[in-house]
Amino acid sequence: MKYRMTVRPSGEILEIDPVALEAERDGRTGSILQALLNSGIDMDHACGGVGACSTCHVIVSEGGDTIPEADENEEDCLESARGLTLQSRLACQAVPDGSKDLVVEIPSWNINEVKESH
Numbered sequence: 769m770k771y772r773m774t775v776r777p778s779g780e781i782l783e784i785d786p787v788a789l790e791a792e793r794d795g796r797t798g799s800i801l802q803a804l805l806n807s808g809i810d811m812d813h814a815c816g817g818v819g820a821c822s823t824c825h826v827i828v829s830e831g832g833d834t835i836p837e838a839d840e841n842e843e844d845c846l847e848s849a850r851g852l853t854l855q856s857r858l859a860c861q862a863v864p865d866g867s868k869d870l871v872v873e874i875p876s877w878n879i880n881e882v883k884e885s886h
């Protein structure tokens with residue numbers, strides 16, 4: 769199901785079509801990381817999207833209930849993420865079902881590592 773993802777702090781609104789996300793991209797198929805990468809937001813993802821680093825930490829401030837709960841591996845990995853919140857997720861592991869729009873915040877300390885190509 770297509771949905772919109774608002775990226776903060778840039779305010780960019782992305783139209784996400786999960787069907788168009790590439791299986792060979794880093795991260796789980798349909799993950800927030802894939803959606804960001806496909807939209808030209810080159811978010812840091814040091815481990816290649818296998819849930820082993822936490823550099824892809826994002827805060828899903830709206831629509832988080834459309835994403836299955838974090839598994840044990842994601843929770844363990846998130847524990848080492850800076851600025852952890854109750855809405856924190858690993859972008860590479862979080863796969864929204866598309867039933868609601870999302871608001872995703874990229875933490876400010878990752879901003880310098882985020883390159884947007886337009």
Ligand code: FES
Nearest residue numbers: 815819821822860
């Ligand atoms: S890219 Fe390493 S945990 Fe997501």
